[in-house]
């Protein structure tokens with residue numbers, strides 16, 4: 001598969017263009033999964049694919065040709081096991097080559113590890129993978145930006161299961177206490193953990209109320225509806241405001257591939273050639289269904 005795709009002549013992409021990009025991202029993800037011999041965290045990649053798409057092509061002020069620009073927005077992938085989806089979204093945005101990811105993904109010494117490493121892969125802002133650490137890191141980065149008088153935002157993507165970690169709530173309290181309106185958390189609320197459905201293990205609900213009780217500005221969206229995602233980004237309070245924002249994205253683990261959707265067997269897995277064909281057919285069918 002080629003590189004991206006998006007030719008907007010400098011204008012922000014339309015909703016339709018973002019939807020096409022999300023489809024391309026899912027296709028590329030499945031193809032990688034079909035060529036890599038080990039397991040890929042495909043379920044939580046597919047649930048977050050629309051979020052990655054809207055962030056890298058609409059929400060984040062980043063430039064792949066100027067990755068060290070101090071004014072850039074920072075992105076922290078707290079659910080680090082979804083790294084491959086981030087790599088591909090970044091490749092589609094021009095940060096690196098998709099073919100390069102496919103060639104070395106998951107191999108010893110590859111820059112494209114199962115979890116992201118900022119030392120190995122310039123453009124990645126934080127090394128993550130141990131759940132519960134991304135939001136605390138993002139709080140530190142947002143606090144540092146404030147201290148230096150910098151006007152950028154810090155975005156962080158978490159899994160909902162991950163928010164069972166106490167460190168997330170310490171960070172949530174610290175963010176409000178320090179009035180970090182420059183901090184934006186996205187939660188991939190797919191209601192599944194690694195081997196179980198979320199509410200079977202931890203009572204998350206009333207989930208939005210919990211964030212509100214910690215003093216955050218709470219926005220609820222369908223995490224597969226590009227228009228709602230764009231509107232949430234458009235409506236973010238100014239970076240110099242005093243309340244952090246959480247965008248709770250209602251999502252489906254395995255989204256787009258019917259036999260993976262809400263299926264605990266597909267937290268992580270690999271695809272043989274026949275599975276890949278079946279998965280691609282399912283993805284095409286899901287797209288057609290949604291465009292009716």
Ligand SMILES: Cc1ncc(C[n+]2csc(CCOP(=O)(O)OP(=O)(O)O)c2C)c(N)n1
Nearest residue numbers: 044081129130131159160161162192193194
């Ligand atoms: C501290 C820590 N404990 C356990 C794991 C192993 N692990 C990887 S993914 C995962 C499930 C996470 O669920 P969630 O945050 O909801 O992610 P998603 O369902 O979106 O993949 C677990 C337990 C880990 N990476 N870090």
